[in-house]
Amino acid sequence: MPRTASVDDAREVLAEDGVVRIPGAGLDPECLVVTAARVLGGRLRELFGIRPQGGTDSPALGLHNDGAYLQGDVHGRTVRLRDPDEDYLLMHCTSPAPSGGDSVLVDGYALVDRLATDHPELHAFVTGADTDFFGTRVDPPRGVPATPLLRRMVEYTRGGRRAVRASDYALPVPRVPEWDEHLARIEEYADLLATASEAAPRFRMDSGDLLILDNYRFLHGRDAFSGSRTLHVLSVRTTEAF
Structure with a gap:
């Protein structure tokens, strides 16, 4: 469960835990930008x-990390509108769903460390084999490059920071x-993440709550919900990203 802190104390908690919850951030999602800074x-x-x-009446969202392969042409220059290696994620809740929608976090570092002892063959695959990260998107939406994005589920930046990933x-x-x-290993990893999601504790983001998490460390998801839910997300890259 993420610790709660004020904006003034959030940097320290984020550095220690990889995630922090800031209550009372207000109802305007523009607070995401100010808080990130x-x-x-x-x-x-x-x-x-x-x-x-x-959204309204949405099914469950499985464990994943944020990042997208999205490009556009701006004045003759190719610009990334999203990046696959966004390393911090900020989520702001304006109004929670009346029923369901609880959030779930799984510490990817702890999960992969456990794999090394409990499932060494799967650990060897996620740390040592490339995947076509968005491979099933054979007819990608506008702006998504058709060139396969090859990456491992666990990689390290040049500064030694570990990144744990998940992709549907x-x-x-x-x-x-x-x-x-x-393919069998990819499916095995997906099954393991589904089990981890089921076993992980839930928490509810209330109106005005803002959550910041290390997108290289934590995998996140949520339960299904009924009714309407208003949530906004801001993903960023820091000097410690790929």
Whole structure:
């Protein structure tokens, strides 16, 4: 469960825990930008647009980490509108759903460390084999490059920071000789994440709550909900990102 802190204390808690919950942030999602600047400070390199992530009567959302492969042409220059390696995620709740919608977090670092002893073959795959991270999106939406994005589920930045990933769209690398074996490992990893999600404790984001998490460390999801829920998300990159 994420610890609660004021904006003034949030930087310290985030550094220690990888996640912090800030209550009473107000109802305007613009607070996401101000809070990102106050908590991340001079490390903040790039902000992507605030995007709505609420909705009405939505099914459960499985464990994942944020990041998208989205490009556009701006004055003849290719610009990333989103980045696959966004390293911090800020979520702001304006109004929770009347029923359901509880959030779930799983510490990816602890999960992968446990894999090393309990499931060494799966650990070897997620740390040592490339995947086609968005492989099942064979007809990608406008702005999504068709070139496969190859990456491992667990990687390290040049500064030594570990990134643990999850993708509902992952497939083996095209034409890899071990296709069937790799597909089985990807499915095994997905099953493990589903089990971890079921076992993890839930918490509810109330009106005005703002959550900041290390997107390289924590996988997040939520329960299904009925009624309407208003939530906005801001993902960023810092100087410690890939």
